Amino acid sequence: MVKDTESRILITGACGSVGSGMVGELLKAGHVVCAFDQNENGLFSLDQQYKDKYPSKLRLFIGDIRDVNRLRKAFEGVDLVYHCAAIKHVYLSEYNPFEAMQTNIIGTNNVIDAAISAKVGKVVYTSSDKAVNPSSTMGATKLLGERLITAANHHTGSHNTRFSSVRFGNVLNTSGSVLSIFRNQIENNKPLTITSEDMTRFFLSMSQAIELCLYAADNMIGGEIFVKNMGCCSIISLAKAMSKNGDVDYTIIGQKPGEKAFEELVTESEAQRTVFSDSWYTILPETIDLLDTPIVIEYRRAYDSLPHLNECVSSHNNLLSDNEVYSMLVQAGLV
Numbered sequence: 001m002v003k004d005t006e007s008r009i010l011i012t013g014a015c016g017s018v019g020s021g022m023v024g025e026l027l028k029a030g031h032v033v034c035a036f037d038q039n040e041n042g043l044f045s046l047d048q049q050y051k052d053k054y055p056s057k058l059r060l061f062i063g064d065i066r067d068v069n070r071l072r073k074a075f076e077g078v079d080l081v082y083h084c085a086a087i088k089h090v091y092l093s094e095y096n097p098f099e100a101m102q103t104n105i106i107g108t109n110n111v112i113d114a115a116i117s118a119k120v121g122k123v124v125y126t127s128s129d130k131a132v133n134p135s136s137t138m139g140a141t142k143l144l145g146e147r148l149i150t151a152a153n154h155h156t157g158s159h160n161t162r163f164s165s166v167r168f169g170n171v172l173n174t175s176g177s178v179l180s181i182f183r184n185q186i187e188n189n190k191p192l193t194i195t196s197e198d199m200t201r202f203f204l205s206m207s208q209a210i211e212l213c214l215y216a217a218d219n220m221i222g223g224e225i226f227v228k229n230m231g232c233c234s235i236i237s238l239a240k241a242m243s244k245n246g247d248v249d250y251t252i253i254g255q256k257p258g259e260k261a262f263e264e265l266v267t268e269s270e271a272q273r274t275v276f277s278d279s280w281y282t283i284l285p286e287t288i289d290l291l292d293t294p295i296v297i298e299y300r301r302a303y304d305s306l307p308h309l310n311e312c313v314s315s316h317n318n319l320l321s322d323n324e325v326y327s328m329l330v331q332a333g334l335v
Contacts, residue, residue, distance in 0.1 A: 010034035010078045012065055012111065013085030015042025017174035018126060018209055022082055025210050027054045036061040036074055037085070065107035071114035081123045082213055083111050086142070089176060090130065093138035094257040104141035105148070112152045116161050124216045125149040125165040127225070129202055129263040129315075132167070136258030146225060150285050153222040153295075162222035167265060169202025169230050169315075171209045173334055178235065182242045192239045192250040199255070200262045200315040203238075204230040205332040215280065221298050223285035227265050229276070232315035233325045241326040244335060265313040275306035281313070282306075 009026050013019040014035035020042075026033045027050055035046050035058060043060045050058050063070040065085045075081065086104050087093055093100040108125065115123045127146050130139035145165075152163040173179045178201075185192050204212075208228060216226040239248045255261070266274050266281060273284045288299055320328065329335040 006030065006032065007079045008032045008034065008077055009080045009082065010036055010061075010074060011082045011084055012036045013083075015039040015046065016084055016086075016088075017206070018168075018171060018213075019082075019084040020046065021206050021210050022084065022213060023058070024050070025214070027057050030057075032057050032059065034059040034061055034074065034078065036063055036065075036071075038062065038064045065110055066102055068110040068113055071110055072117050075114045075118035075120055078118060079121045080217055081111065081115055081120055082217075083108065083123060083125045086126070086145075088128070088138065090136045090138045090258045091256045093141070094136060097137045100137050100141050104138070105144050108145040108148055112148060112163065115163075116152070120161050122217055122220060123149070123152075123161065123163045124213055124220070125163065126213065127165045127167045129167055129169050129265050130260075132264040132267055135260045138258065150223045150225075150287070153285075154287065154290055162220060164216055164220035164222060165225045166212050166216045167225055167227045168209055168212070169204050169232070169263065169265065172203055172205050172329070172332055174206070178238065179242065179334065182239060186242060192242070192248060193253045194235055194239060194250045195253060195255045195259060196261060197234070197236055197252065198261055199235045199259075200232055200319060201235065201238075202230050202232045202263055202265060202315050203328070204228060205328075207332075219282075221295060221302060223288070223291070225283040227281040227283065227313075229279045229281060230265075231320045231324070231328060232263075232318065233320040237320065237322050237325045240322050241329050241335065244326070262314055262316045264315070266309060268312045271309040271312055274309045275303050276309060277306055281309070 009031050011019050011022050014023055015037040023033050023035055037043055061074045087100045128142050131142035131146055134140045134143050149163045149165050182192050212228045239250055270283050275282050
């Protein structure tokens with residue numbers, strides 16, 4: 001779908017970090033891009049950024065994914081949806097769980113309903129490693145979002161809409177990310193705030209996050225969760241890299257509610273049904289056999305010959321060295 005020119009592609013949460021990155025990438029590829037967001041100022045900024053270079057390609061939709069009727073109208077004539085809209089901050093979600101549920105669960109179900117009604121070809125849902133064995137409200141809502149997306153492939157009826165997910169680690173330098181916090185503290189000559197010296201995380205660059213979304217749309221059959229094999233490191237290593245591997249002045253502030261000491265990309269139970277090829281993991285749904293026979297045959301043809309994982313993928317294993325973390329940031333243009 002993404003390989004075809006002149007596809008009409010809608011992005012929910014188009015004003016967010018990943019969403020706006022997707023807008024630019026898909027416009028550059030020649031698609032008509034529908035930017036859907038409730039952030040009026042953000043949509044105006046997208047228009048200002050792209051209206052001269054892509055005057056007939058960008059469509060701006062003010063709307064909220066909590067409003068299924070608005071989604072149905074916006075999805076008319078759309079070939080592919082990237083569902084990026086979410087409440088993403090762990091700390092805020094702990095104190096506003098009802099709001100996180102309304103957006104991340106009910107909103108995702110609305111996207112599914114609207115996509116089926118409008119006969120959208122494919123939907124790619126952007127999830128998070130925090131959905132894996134979640135300890136937070138945000139992670140739990142993302143996990144249920146994944147389950148809704150996978151299950152949607154069973155109740156499309158006579159429609160041909162297909163749904164799959166991608167799992168991100170921490171996308172470097174997005175709004176509110178640890179990297180942006182560190183940069184602000186360095187610029188203001190303040191000590192870096194570290195939750196725990198033992199905390200580890202998965203990281204990927206914005207270009208890698210966009211690449212993962214594009215890969216999923218091009219390769220999905222329906223029901224898979226696509227994951228990129230990404231680097232992981234300790235927060236201390238990241239702080240050293242932001243300080244250009246010099247001495248780091250930091251303060252331990254402790255973990256916030258909902259935070260974990262480490263993250264996982266694939267659980268032990270998922271590993272048994274996870275295939276890998278090159279730098280990609282594909283988690284196959286437990287319910288393949290419940291899908292229509294032609295889809296099951298397509299699954300077997302695509303995945304039966306690929307090797308499987310034999311263990312979970314955790315951020316506590318195979319950590320990048322301090323120099324490798326610094327090189328990662330240099331390559332991403334962040335130091």
